[in-house]
Amino acid sequence: MSSTPHVPVLGREAVAYLAPREGGVYVDTTFGAGGYSRAILDVPGTRLIAIDRDRTAIAGGAELVKSSAGRLTLVEDRFSHLADVCASLGVETIDGVVMDVGVSSMQLDQAGRGFSFRLDGPLDMRMGQTGPTAADVVARASESDLADIIYLFGEERHSRRIARAIVADRQETPFTTTRALADLVGRVVRSKPGDIHPATRTFQALRIFVNEELEELQTALAAAERVLKPGGRLVVVSFHSLEDRIVKNFLGERSKTGGGSRHLPEVAQIAPSFQLLTRRPVVAGEDEVAQNPRARSAKLRAAERTSAPAHATDGASSWPKLSDVMRGG
Numbered sequence: 379m380s381s382t383p384h385v386p387v388l389g390r391e392a393v394a395y396l397a398p399r400e401g402g403v404y405v406d407t408t409f410g411a412g413g414y415s416r417a418i419l420d421v422p423g424t425r426l427i428a429i430d431r432d433r434t435a436i437a438g439g440a441e442l443v444k445s446s447a448g449r450l451t452l453v454e455d456r457f458s459h460l461a462d463v464c465a466s467l468g469v470e471t472i473d474g475v476v477m478d479v480g481v482s483s484m485q486l487d488q489a490g491r492g493f494s495f496r497l498d499g500p501l502d503m504r505m506g507q508t509g510p511t512a513a514d515v516v517a518r519a520s521e522s523d524l525a526d527i528i529y530l531f532g533e534e535r536h537s538r539r540i541a542r543a544i545v546a547d548r549q550e551t552p553f554t555t556t557r558a559l560a561d562l563v564g565r566v567v568r569s570k571p572g573d574i575h576p577a578t579r580t581f582q583a584l585r586i587f588v589n590e591e592l593e594e595l596q597t598a599l600a601a602a603e604r605v606l607k608p609g610g611r612l613v614v615v616s617f618h619s620l621e622d623r624i625v626k627n628f629l630g631e632r633s634k635t636g637g638g639s640r641h642l643p644e645v646a647q648i649a650p651s652f653q654l655l656t657r658r659p660v661v662a663g664e665d666e667v668a669q670n671p672r673a674r675s676a677k678l679r680a681a682e683r684t685s686a687p688a689h690a691t692d693g694a695s696s697w698p699k700l701s702d703v704m705r706g707g
């Protein structure tokens with residue numbers, strides 16, 4: 379199958395909320411095929427730092443770096459390291475951060491990356507080039523960890539049955555290909571004509587887990603809060619409810635006014651660090667969905683940084699951790 383070029387979802391809206399202007403410094407945390415980055419660079423006099431953990435995405439941006447006359451710096455890293463990336467480039471505060479989270483269609487369409495149950499390839503699913511693959515997780519995780527991962531990150535109600543079948547089968551033959559895993563899920567989960575492919579949720583779960591996508595998002599939002607200037611903009615486009623919930627809760631909590639209790643002294647009230655620009659998420663219009671079905675589930679949320687200090691970061695999440703699961707802990 380030939381790979382389709384990446385069409386940036388909600389690109390116009392994302393850049394409109396970011397509102398780049400001459401002299402401003404921006405971070406595109408998910409460079410991908412550079413659609414958002416190009417639109418930011420189209421505004422004369424902008425300076426852009428663009429991050430992607432995928433080496434092939436960074437390599438694909440080489441021409442754009444050359445033609446940007448020093449305005450674009452591309453960095454291969456995780457976006458949770460956003461603040462460190464800026465600091466290493468001598469940038470202390472920025473005017474805007476844009477995030478278009480999830481996988482790109484370039485990644486999905488390449489059988490060799492192992493993201494798609496429709497294409498046979500190695501069971502990899504890593505956006506970056508380091509860390510355990512989905513095959514490693516499927517080979518090593520305990521049955522209960524597998525069930526939790528598939529349930530929490532895939533919202534799959536047959537998670538226990540799938541985990542049990544994986545553990546029973548992997549003793550005979552390790553799962554090394556996308557096809558082998560998709561076939562197993564297809565055998566265990568019945569589906570009716572017109573349903574989504576039965577492996578959709580299991581693949582989503584493994585992909586989120588292998589790339590630590592939810593931790594990445596949560597850490598990056600807090601990092602953006604620390605590096606944005608007062609008046610700086612944060613724009614996030616997400617593709618499924620687990621991600622959108624994180625963005626919604628983060629912005630809801632950070633923009634809450636009159637927090638604390640009236641029985642507590644004034645100091646207990648934490649000033650909002652963001653003001654919402656979108657009360658409800660912005661979604662793609664019918665035309666965009668007709669041209670690009672991936673846009674159907676996209677949600678955009680945006681907010682503007684206030685001058686209040688960044689809030690303390692929330693405690694550790696209760697999600698299963700990649701390092702613990704691989705250690706057998």
Ligand SMILES: C[S@@+](CC[C@H](N)C(=O)[O-])C[C@H]1O[C@@H](n2cnc3c(N)ncnc32)[C@H](O)[C@@H]1O
Binds near residue numbers: 408483
């Ligand atoms: C949906 S695509 C972005 C497309 C981009 N907006 C465009 O216009 O071409 C998401 C990209 O973000 C990258 N990505 C996802 N999570 C990441 C993370 N935690 N750190 C760095 N890059 C990440 C992926 O490798 C992928 O290339």
